Amino acid sequence: MPNDTFLYRFWSDFSRNHTAVIAAIIVLVIVLVALCAPLITPQNPYDLSHLVLRDARRPPGYVGTGGYVHWLGTDAQGRDLFSAIAYGLRISLQMGVIATGTALAIGAIAGCSAAYIGGRFETSVMRIVDLQLSFPAMLLAFVIAAVLGQGKYQLILALIFAQYAYFARTAHGAAAAERQKDYVEAALSIPLSSWRVVSRHILPNAFPPIIVVATVQVASAISLEATLSFLGVGLPTTEPSLGMLIANGFQYLLSGRYWISIYPGIALIIFIVSLNLVGDQVRDQLNPRFQR
Template sequence: MSRRGWFSLILLAALLLAALLAPWLASQNPYDLATLDILDARLPPGSAALDHGGTYWLGTDAQGRDMLSAMLYGLRISLTVGVLSTLLALTAGVVLGLLAAWHGRWVDALIMRVVDIQLSFPAILLALVLLALTGPGVSKIVLALLAAQWAYYARTARSAALVECQKDYVAAARLLRLPTWRILLRHVLPNCLPTLLTVAALQLAAAISLEATLSFLGLGLPVTEPSLGLLIANGFQYLLSGRYWISVFPGLLLVVVLTSCNLLADALRQRADPREAGR
């Protein structure tokens, strides 16, 4: 993998580690009301806390929460939603795509027509409708993103599996009367993984971006489970008054996360493409 790919992978791993260690890295629990002081509200970056000797390196928001702590907790929820929805959508899409490629005929036609119908709707529109029906929450938005993204993986898995199913090693496995699940999981799927992982990296960025958009609109996560999108929304009304840090810093962190995912996807694409593998 290229240096850019390794850089993006290390950066994503560091962000994931920071999110996992948020309760220990953050100077306060930004959503424990007992630790907040309204006198510390909207302090600029580098300000000293009024009630203790700490420093708010990235300032505070309108509730007096330390922005650095709030961003660590928000990153944790954004990555949780993105990774869970990506894994679930990848699993569902791969299973249906492999079945469509293997069985063909009416099974393939049925699954692909459902995929075509699902892809005809914008992902954000489908997620908005589902969240309007189910309400906000981490589990609800994960299911909404699963419903909005599984079709991408199903189409990709089917296309890659159709190529593999025409190869000699699959014909030999059939002659040996190996079980279908073994042929698909042990032989076909590993050869489809490079393409699927590239799509997964792209869709991880899309899932995190989509969740941030929905939370910014107030339809994603409740205020008790703030993601980076909700943190940006909380500070949006203060931008014109000069308190930029409440929205800008979470926005910059979101940009870093999305850029890392896209760089990783590009590196995986180059690695999977034999024409670019040596570049």
């Protein structure tokens, strides 16, 4: 196998940053824990038949009625906290990936189409994008989630709307640079349809900076979801989410039952920081301007 392939060079450069490698391992472990939650957790924390109220708010290491040890303790409903965190990571990761992937698709198509068509269409699209980017993403997501109400799909829509503008701005900048190159002019002179030129020539070459933004926005979406759920406008209390777990335990924090809120918060911080470290390294490698 030749040693000059893109994947080989990418991994060779990535492996030189030991912090990014450790962060990638942590992300992989967390993803595996989330995906395998039904297999590795002692109980389904959101199955009411598995819950015993007399086991509620027990400290870490408590042996519950079911005979297994609650290594991280239990919450106010008697749920095993490790099980709740594993299931919470699962739903948070799911929502972050779905929201970011959909926002990426919408933003990439909008940005590349605006750069290709130009004129008033480009001006109108980018003015809308610039107007949205002038507001904090948290504020937009909070307003939309409050209007749509609590629910998984409502929150995903709010996250998509809060994120797509970042991808549209990035895609527009990259596509506008590609639009002026000779190979695009040659494709237009054949002639090829506008859709083929955008989908097969402009978009693939504008994709690296979009991927860089996506690695950061996944962590941002998970953080937004947790914040909105904590504020009471995200997921309902019946949905397993790290933000909801933190909110449920916050009222017991000052009474000494710190584990109900602290442990989900630690899991959320470790996950987001690790994702950001991996995203920063990917950005450094795919964008020459950031290479050290």
